Amino acid sequence: MKYVAEELIEKLRDIPIQDVASSMGYHVVKKGRFYSLKEHDSVMIDPQKNKYVRYSSDGSSKSVFDFLIEFGNMDFIGAVNYLNNNYIGEAQISRFKEVKEEKNYSGKLELPRKSTNMxxxxxxxxxxxxxxxxxxxxxxxxxxxxxxxxxxxxxxxxxxxxxxxxxxxxxxxxxxxxxxxxxxxxxxxxxxxxxxxxxxxxxxxxxxxxxxxxxxxxxxxxxxxxxxxxxxxxxxxxxxxxxxxxxxxxxxxxxxxxxxxxxxxxxxxxxxxxxxxxxxxxxxxxxxxxxxxxxxxxxxxxxxxxxxxxxxxxxxxxxxxxxxxxxxxxx
Structure with a gap:
């Protein structure tokens, strides 16, 4: 197994969440010293701490990696790749392709219940x-x-x-x-x-x-x-x-x-x-x-x-x- 260098992780952790959100197509809205998203107004981004909370969820403070996992449809390694490729560029996709996923689901894939119509x-x-x-x-x-x-x-x-x-x-x-x-x-x-x-x-x-x-x-x-x-x-x-x-x-x-x-x-x-x-x-x-x-x-x-x-x-x-x-x- 290959591991992502901790120094790289720390660099990526400092990339502003509001910049990442904007690059993903979300509309960032200024609210005092904080930022929010037009599409998800329960999200509040603190630019000084570079953390965000989502009050419609558990309200816990989360990092830019969590943002990409939650809103960017990515796993942890995908978030690392995204930030590295688009903001720092120290490595190629192939460097990470053999890394195991951070999330390890013990159970099988459980599909949502089907509706009676389409x-x-x-x-x-x-x-x-x-x-x-x-x-x-x-x-x-x-x-x-x-x-x-x-x-x-x-x-x-x-x-x-x-x-x-x-x-x-x-x-x-x-x-x-x-x-x-x-x-x-x-x-x-x-x-x-x-x-x-x-x-x-x-x-x-x-x-x-x-x-x-x-x-x-x-x-x-x-x-x-x-x-x-x-x-x-x-x-x-x-x-x-x-x-x-x-x-x-x-x-x-x-x-x-x-x-x-x-x-x-x-x-x-x-x-x-x-x-x-x-x-x-x-x-x-x-x-x-x-x-x-x-x-x-x-x-x-x-x-x-x-x-x-x-x-x-x-x-x-x-x-x-x-x-x-x-x-x-x-x-």
Whole structure:
């Protein structure tokens, strides 16, 4: 096992929580000498101590690592990677990929109780996120998507077949109210798997978010099931890629991470990691169109304006050079 240097941890611990929150897309609000979040007004950040409390929870004082774990859908090692890669840059993702998770869940993955209907889930995925009706119905019928009973969240589930028995190994929750963003992995999820869809293809398409993977599938139409898909639910959970690198059936990997500085940096690091471990695999980088952050943003923009959506093809001219700048687009 590898251990993260304590000196690095102490450096990372001092990175201002309000800066991290802002970089994650939260709206930071000044309240006297404290900060709060527009999306979570029960959060109070003390910039002098660099601690935060969440009064709607247990009200205990927590660190920047806890913030990323609670609000960034990360484990401890993911939080270390995120802070290091984006603020200090002393190490690469590969330095931490063999570190065991700090959280160790003794029990098996326990999925939230299913709701008797899918109204909120279907409305969110199809109307708000503009995903294919047929695709969502197909995945729901196979148990990859359902709605939880208590909070009406979307539940995304990945399965593994062992001894002929299909069992869940990873689950992610996504809130259906866009005004109050909510996402988290279900405790007990296996980060050596993350969210994957295995269609016995020799090509693996990797995205950051599950909805991005489903957006690619929606764009593909009848060809939605010609590739395997892996959604990392972040940019730091790279151990799940190693699982596929150990699968000799994989000949091609398409990296389709976000078209922002974090996604681009992670893309470079993941590409290098794959090339070191499996130089025989063809690695391509295919991102959303210029001007968009991710595939779902592109999909929603086009669907709501009746703009034709073209299938993603593995062609050389579509491979994006990471050094290219990207322009903003008026929407």
């Amino acid at each position: 109204r909120n889930t279907f409305a969110y995925l199809i109307k708000t996120r503009c995903l294919s009706v047929d695709l969502i119905k197909s995945l729901a019928n196979k148990g990859y998507i359902y709605q939880d009973e208590e909070h009406k969240n979307v539940v995304f589930v990945a399965y593994e077949v062992k001894d002929g028995i299909k069992q869940p190994v990873f689950a992610n929750l996504k809130g259906t109210n866009e005004q109050y963003p909510y996402k988290r992995d279900v405790p007990g999820s296996d980060y050596n798997r993350c969210f994957f869809l295995d269609y016995k293809s020799d090509t693996l398409f990797i995205t950051e978010a599950i909805i991005d993977a489903l957006s690619v599938m929606s764009m593909q139409g009848d060809d939605a099931f010609k590739w395997n898909y892996l959604a990392l639910t972040g940019v730091t959970k790279t151990s799940s890629i190693n699982y596929w690198l150990d699968n000799n059936n994989i000949k091609n990997i398409i990296l389709g991470l976000d078209r922002d500085k974090y996604g681009m940096k992670a893309t470079e690091q993941i590409k290098e990691m794959i090339e070191q471990k499996r130089p025989d695999i063809n690695v391509e980088i295919i991102q959303c169109e210029e001007g968009f952050k991710d595939f779902n943003e592109e999909l929603v923009y086009k669907v709501k304006r009746n703009i034709p959506i073209h299938k993603i093809e593995r062609k050389k001219e579509q491979v994006v050079e990471l050094a290219n700048p990207f322009r903003s687009r008026t929407r």
